[in-house]
Amino acid sequence: MSSEKEAALRRLDDSPTIFDKIIKKEIPSTVVYEDEKVLAFRDINPQAPTHILIIPKVKDGLTGLAKAEERHIEILGYLLYVAKVVAKQEGLEDGYRVVINDGPSGCQSVYHIHVHLLGGRQMNWPPG
Template sequence: MKNPESSRLLILTSHLTAHKPASIMASEKEAALSAVPSDSPTIFDKIINKEIPANVVYEDDKVLAFRDISPQAPTHILIIPKVKDGLTGISKAEKKHCEILGLLLYTAKLVAKQEGLETGFRLVINDGPDG
């Protein structure tokens, strides 16, 4: 069984555009800190569209979960919505986003069980450049 203190699942509720190429990003945190909302395709859009490979651990018609390429913990998984619908961060959430936000949390529970994290895990939500 994995150490729950060193495991985390990450929910990204946004699709962000990084200023630096993804290949030189040190981590998901650096990517989030240097990102700005945009309507242009992002690295996350490209992962969803299978244009960029990812180690997918869960997928359905609304949500995609995949391993971070620069993990900050033994279990570091990003969970993102497949459709933006104006949801570019928690600060932009509207009532119409309640279903997908709940589904992201439920997916975290499913993935945690799949990963053997029965004793606990951490969820992190980054929002905006200072998140």
């Protein structure tokens, strides 16, 4: 097993993540949208000209999509709605990609559910 995958498996619990520090403004980020429920900020390792992460401010056990429960329905839908709002704000009228990586095999690196909003270039399929 790769060391990256082993490290990811150790982080599957609900312990604090770098996103918690970003929410608390303990770590700087380039915020593009914020309200009482979510925070959206530019990814520090962008994979497209526009690469924004959208996260819930309260994790509530939602470390990844596989951990979603019925009580998370509202915030999951809201994350997607905010992705649309931010895409419009960023001028991505020609289209964009929304991604949720889940678990070690899905390349999830931070165990606080988050939506990647990618745009500003032609996306390819399959994504890899």
